[in-house]
Amino acid sequence: MTVPDELADRLRGSGYRLTPQRQLILRAVEDLGHATVDEVLAKVRTQASAVNASTVYRTLEVLEELGLVRHTHLSDRAPTYHSAREPEHFHLVCRNCQQVRSVEPDVATALVETLHAEHGFAVDLGHLAIFGTCVNCELESS
Structure with missing residues (x-):
């Protein structure tokens, strides 16, 4: 190995x-x-x-x-x-089941551009984790 x-x-x-x-x-x-x-x-x-x-x-x-x-x-x-050999991505984390999903950076393009243009801030997407509820957990709670 x-x-x-x-x-x-x-x-x-x-x-x-x-x-x-x-x-x-x-x-x-x-x-x-x-x-x-x-x-x-x-x-x-x-x-x-x-x-x-x-x-x-x-x-x-x-x-x-x-x-x-x-x-x-x-x-x-x-x-x-x-x-770091993996393509750049950010993470979606379900607070209920703890599932972690990797998401391509282009999904956040509008947010990244807005933060840069309006706040002079360059985002490091590799450190970004967005917490919420996945669709499966959302359906279970309905």
């Missing part, structure tokens, strides 16, 4: 070694899609039981600093990480 070459090159190009732990953590984030530190840790420990939570936290910070992963807050829990 190897990390794609361009990601390994980016680590090395920034003065970081591609350690087995970094490789496992990056692969876990990519495999899990959207995952908290605890979920990444659980996945990594299935392959390397010696990895601890502080290693995962530090590694995710480095990987985010290098632009290899991103995080967002999809609940009141810890941040959720996903690979």
Whole structure:
């Protein structure tokens, strides 16, 4: 199980070694899609039981600093990480069933343009999570 070459090159190009732990953590984030530190840790420990939570936290910070992963807050829990190799997206989170749906950025074009034009604000959609109720939960409550 190897990390794609361009990601390994980016680590090395920034003065970081591609350690087995970094490789496992990056692969876990990519495999899990959207995952908290605890979920990444659980996945990594299935392959390397010696990895601890502080290693995962530090590694995710480095990987985010290098632009290899991103995080967002999809609940009141810890941040959720996903690979920066995924296309940019924002998230819809159902408060009832906790379903998370990734949405392409063009859906928010009008909002992004309005915020920029009227408020001089450039939106980072990768950190955006919109909370509400999904259609399934809405139908159940009717």
